[in-house]
Amino acid sequence: MNSAFQKRCGEFNHDWLKNQYLTALGSWLNLLDGRISDSALERSFVSEILPQWEGARVQAESLACDFEINMSPRTLLNTPPLSRLDDPTKEWLGETIHQLWMRRVRVSEIVSAVLREIDGADQAYGRLRQALCTCSNTESGEAMRSLRSEFSEFRSCCQRVARAFELFPGEVRAA
């Protein structure tokens, strides 16, 4: 079982995207709606928190692309007891169970769905950044209130990214 890959997925989707970034985006929308007041968030959101998406997007795409190789049941042939099989057997058996898994779990569809949601979020982020260029003061919630729909759209896209990542099986499944 590839725990390093699962750890990377957990750190991205659970720890950063859901628990930090989406939480911050939710707080930001509350601030724009006048439900909360937080001067520190108001000053730092656009300059420090929002741009975190740019690095995270690269990480998310990398995770999606690495999924197939890391979570295939073929990896089980590298650890006991199946690692005791001879190499030629591992070769045909590994390819067989990999192909079966690809069909059973619909791996290509899941990876495509994740990449599609990442791309959707990135496009929403681009529109938001463009809209922010027209804003007179990006350290003022008041000044950015007119961009609420762009912020809200980006948050919805990020939520879809989080849900798409949950389509990845949480463990290497043999059957």
Added chain:
Amino acid sequence: MRILVVGRGTGEESLPNGHSVSFASHATSESAIVDIQAFDFVLQHIGPANPEAQDAIKHWQDLGHGHKLLGLTGGERPISYYHLKIPWIENAATQLAVLNLNWAAVPTDFAGSGTDLLGFLLTHSLENLIALAILCQGYLVLNAEYDATAHRWGPPEILPALTQMGVRDSNFVRPLLDIKKAGMSRQEIVREYWLKPFGLWKEAEKEESADDPKWAEFERIVKKEWGSSTGAENDSLTAMLTDLKGGKELPSLAVVADAYCEIARRLGSSPCVRV
């Protein structure tokens, strides 16, 4: 045992060994913290999606239910929650991840602490069942035939297993198998395939011995992984191992297919559907 899981969706599910689980999104109902009297254990998600969690845990601890509580997180336990003196289950981000914990290892009459429960849930010692499932898949695909006239795979007795495995249409190409199939026609090579991973194949003698104490140990481990009271049948798995142990004849394709379906069900995978 009745388990309440808070923060991983809603619904009810049966678990192995007669246990059951109820899922609730939040620890509050109509602004009041829910009563957990009827539950043996509560797995409470702790994170931004459940802001009520810390208050709920304190409330339950004050009522004397502290021994029932376990923390649940989709990642690793955040340092900011170290002060909660409860056992934690980490990396359980979805309802499925909770259901995939090793509930089968928790005895029917379990009466231990939350820490004891954690000890059972986090032991994923199903390596031998998983290996057997993979060996079954390889063996069944190797022996499957596609009937171009009827547009289906067979023989019929292994079709439910093939379908569950992912062999569903004529487009499935068996990789490298034509070469291997010729090699696998010899009985000792097939036996080596089944037995070598478990240390039951004696290379020098080109056979295994049914009297080898390793067989008894292997059967004991497989039985343990299966779980003593899962309620699921494993007659075909037993038959397959008996055939392999006997050394006289190989298990039939039907027995291997049925054994695969039993193991797949035990591993929590989708069931084989008879057609």
